[in-house]
Amino acid sequence: MTQQIKDTVKAFIIDNFLFGDTSYALADDVSLIESGVIDSTGVLELVTYIEDQFGLEMADSDIVPANLDSLVRIAAFIEAKQAAAQPVKQAAGAA
Amino acid sequence: MCGFVGYLGNVEPATADGLLRRMTGSIAHRGPDEQGVFVCPSAGLGHARLSVVGLGDGQQPMASASGDLHIAFNGEIFNYVELRDELKARGRRFRTGSDTEVILHLYEEMGPDCVDLMNGDFAFAVWDAPRQRMFFARDRMGVRPLFYTEVGGTLYFASEVKAFARVPDFTAELDEIALDQIFTLWAPIAPRTAFKNVYELEPGHIMIADKGGLVTRPYWQLDFPDAEASRAPRDERQAAEELRELLTDATRIRMRADVTVGSYLSGGLDSSIVSALAAPMATGGLRTFSVTFDSAEHDESEFQEEMALAIGSHHSAVNVGPGDIASIFPEVINATERPVIRTAPAPLYQLSGLVRAKGIKVVLTGEGADEVFAGYDIFKETLVRRFCDRQPGSASRPHLFRKLYPYLPGLQKQSASYLAAFFGAGKDSLDDPLYSHRPRMRNTAAAKLFFSGDLRAKLASYDAAAELASQLPERFARWHPLHQAQYLESRYLLPGYILSSQGDRMSMAHGIEGRFPFLDHRLVEFASWLPPGMKLKGLVEKHILREATKDLLPPSIGQRTKQPYRAPDSQSFVGAGEQPWLRDAMSSEAIADSGFFDVSTVRKLTEKCRQQAVTGFRDNAAFVGILSTQLWHRSFAGSRSDVTEAA
Structure with missing residues (x-):
């Protein structure tokens, strides 16, 4: 699951921030800020994308480099967020 | 203020005159009033004149009384009146009322050291026939340009590179290192230019060319006290009074002209101060000129009009609307002669066109105050980064970044940890000489993503920032961090972009001479030795300048926070x-x-x-x-x- 999320997000980043440049070695753990891949407006685009693509709502406290500054972190964050949302959905469905 | 061209070496005598006239013609926009050439067996000069001082008798190239010297000169020597009086007192006789002749006399007396006495914005070439050499000089801050190249063993020089396109066998090629520098530092590192094998004489330098080759040396260098000495207490009131006196005199001598001198008025602090000082000195009232924008985030017309009303100037403005920048951008790049990463020069191109249409040839501007008195955001940003680096885990300190950039909505929405990450808090060594400029360089260099594979391969081992760091003077390490940041702005970006791409090239494209009281070298030297806290007090920029001029401006302008000049990109x-x-x-x-x-x-x-x-x-x-x-x-x-x- 994590790999699938990672691949999806990676495709978005390559297309949107690297303009399809596949020669750029976007390693899973590279810092997106330090490597110049995204800037302050890029973060806002990334958040919008994650919310739309994965059906998540991100709180202000979620929008921190610890959650979003590399592919590994983004995938882990999305997976955790989805897992946290799951029981609520299931509970709502049971009722 | 004008443009000139020339050569030193072997040019066929039969073609020399025509070549010089074609080269001069290519920069006729710099001097639409007159043209002239001088040719001798091994050298030639061409001149396009914008008549500002000595209207009837200042034709160039000009010869000395002995006929030994010939000069082509672009710019103004603002203290030429005092220098001429001193020369006359020593028995020298003048044939004209121009500042050009003052340079010839000074050079006859002092040789290359003559530049030490000149207060002005200048670039010139003197053909010294007895010594069979060409002497070149450029002003201290880099207001006026001077380029040179060698083709077939002959040295060619000009105020703009486009003149070299008239030289047989000259081929223009983009310097790829310069492109990397522009995509990192916003400007090439002089003497490199955007053109391969074309160089510029650096600000504050002289050059002597003869059969033995070229020798270049600085005659003036921007300097600051050691960090410890810069913290020595100084009486603020006295400093403000001295500053006011210097700035008033710098403005007074820049009002000298045989034509009307106007002023740019952006609505910010610096041009408002200059305009307020100039208004009572302007015979018949001051003419002021502004750029306004359709887009509210760039427009400052409210402040421009308020200031024009306060000083009683006759005000004109040119508006930048949708499509205006695009419609003139090819002309703008033809004038900058180098790639740029901002559109900001374009509105200034439009503005100089307005000034020309209104029949004015000379304008004062507030350029230079942000470098000299620490007005730019980058100075405050450096302070905040250092503050964050003292306590890297702080959740509150990075919020200060938001305060620095109220006009960037993308930043306003960020968390403290993201703000710290964007500005590289904790990332750069405090001992890094380029500490102040690292975030800007990183953000700009990210645009190299679009370089082609071939170009990336060629530039793989090149590091523009490392080259810049390698050029810094040995004493740089001893300066206060604010002074280090001021040096980087003043020594590189100011001549490399602000005074050239946004300055001389935009105004001279329409034959308009810009004059910059804040770049009077007396004021620059005075400000360099002020304690850093007098310039940037907390997060209030240009504190001492505000103190020195608070009686000149309406409070709404005098207390305004710096609004960076920007245009839609x-x-x-x-x-x-x-x-x-x-x-x-x-x-x-x-x-x-x-x-x-x-x-x-x-x-x-x-x-x-x-x-x-x-x-x-x-x-x-x-x-x-x-x-x-x-x-x-x-x-x-x-x-x-x-x-x-x-x-």
Whole structure:
């Protein structure tokens, strides 16, 4: 699951921030800020994308480099967020 | 204020006059009033004159009374009145009322050291026949340009590079290292220029050329006290009084002209101060000129009008509306003669056109105050980064970054940890000489993503920031961090971009001479030795300048926080009125032909711009940088002399 999320997000980043440049070695753990891949407006685009693509709502406290500054972190964050949302959905469905 | 060209070496006598006239003709916009040439067996000079001082008797090239010296001069020596009086007192006789003749007399007396006495914005060449050498000098801060190149063993020089396109066998080629520097530092590191094998004389330097070759040396250098000494207490009131006296005198001598002197008025602190000082000195009232924008985020007309009313100036403005920047951008790049990553020069091109249309040839501006008195955001940003680095885990300190950039909505929405990450808090060593500029360099260099594979391979081992760091003087390490940041701005970006691409080239494209009281070297030296806290007090920029001039301005202007001068970037070029030249310049064929950028990524970037989806710094800088490089390539690359062109 994590790999699938990672691949999806990676495709978005390559297309949107690297303009399809596949020669750029976007390693899973590279810092997106330090490597110049995204800037302050890029973060806002990334958040919008994650919310739309994965059906998540991100709180202000979620929008921190610890959650979003590399592919590994983004995938882990999305997976955790989805897992946290799951029981609520299931509970709502049971009722 | 004018333009000049020339050569030293072997040019066929039969063709020399015609060549000089063609070279001079190519920069006639700098001096639309008169043209002249001087030719001797091994050297030649050409001059395009903008008559400002000594209207009837200041023709150039000008010879000394003995006929031994010939000069071509671009600029003004503002203290020429005092220098002429001193020379006369020593028995020297003058034939004209011009400052040009003052230079000839001074050179006759002192040789190359004559520049030490000059207070002005100048670039000139003196043919010294007895010594068979050409002497060149450029002003201390780099207001006036001087380029040179060698073709077939002959040295050619000119106020603008386009003059070299008239030289047989000259071929223009983009310097790829310079392109890397522009995409990192915003400007080439002098003496390098955007043209391969074309160099500029650095600010504050002289050069002597003879049969033995070229010798270049500095005659003035920007300096600061050691950090410890810079903290020595100083009486603020006294400093403010001295500053006011110097600035008033710097303005007074810049009002000297035999034509009307006007003033730019941006609505900010600096040009308001200059205009307020100049207003009572202007015979018949001061004429002021502004740029206004349709877009509210860039427009300052409310403050411009308030200031014009306060000083009683006769005010005119040119408005920048949708499509205006795009419609003139190719002309702008033809004038800058180098790629740029911002569109900010374009409105200034429009403004100088307005000034010319109003019949004015000379304007004062507030340029230089931000470098000299620490006005730019980058100085405050450095302070905040250092503050954060003292306590890297702090959750509250990074919020200060938000305060620095109220006009950047993308930053306002960020968390403290993201703010710290964007500004590289904790990332850069405090001992790094480029500490202050690292975030800007990183953000700009990210646009190199669009370089082609070939260009990336050629530049793989090149590091523009490392080259810059290697050029810093040994004493730099001993300076206060604010002074280090001021040096980087004043020594590199000021002449390399502000005074050239936004300054001289934009005003002289319409034959308008800009004068900059804040760049009077007496004021620059005075400010360098002020304690850092008098310039940047907490997060209030230009504190001592505000103190020194608070009686001159309405409080709403005097207390204004610095608004950086900006213009709409990528959004200027797309939309309903997209220019046909843009489609041509950014087409896949044109991108592939120039070879500097990657066809596929540029196509996607252009599409993103067309969707109005580009809002960040990197992509805007990349788009403008690529577009201007493409226009540069179209205007200049491969250009060769057209010897059939009429003289």
